[in-house]
Amino acid sequence: KQEVTQIPAALSVPEGENLVLNCSFTDSAIYNLQWFRQDPGKGLTSLLLIQSSQREQTSGRLNASLDKSSGRSTLYIAASQPGDSATYLCAVTSYNQGGKLIFGQGTELSVKP
């Protein structure tokens, strides 16, 4: 059974710092991994999708990497801003699972001015 873990559960950094969020999964037989952002009381916003054949994806100040063999992904945020404060979730889609996403518990990020 696929399990997804995100560490740390919460992170507080000063504005301008570069930071890394971690995501690990137990079964490497995945189609893809997706990173989301969730603001309090809101839905999920897709940030990056990495297919299993890819090593990384970039969007603006965000860079996500995938090491399928070791079951790890990282989300790198450069030059963090207070507006980056949110909960970040990763989710994987495994083979033979009907396309359902398996989520980690999320990392709550706070960027202090």
Place this chain on the structure above:
Amino acid sequence: DGGITQSPKYLFRKEGQNVTLSCEQNLNHDAMYWYRQDPGQGLRLIYYSQIVNDFQKGDIAEGYSVSREKKESFPLTVTSAQKNPTAFYLCASRRGGGANTEAFFGQGTRLTVV
């Protein structure tokens, strides 16, 4: 604008009452999903549908029912059999069969039992 619309944003249910949460998408996506989010427990899958007129139970389907009569609509009914329905409910969709494409989410419905 293309996207997923969930309504209502807030919903209050009395004990023993059934309520229906709406999810509509105009993305022409085949696959649609319902998730439940509770504090400290992440997102858990309730039901999903990969094609019209077909759907499957997720990990926590007891006390819930769905229908998929139209491609763009996937309503979720929370029945009186669901003993702890207070939660944040999220609907999602994906293009095609849904396995290797990007998932998009609605803004959620917060259900509270009163």
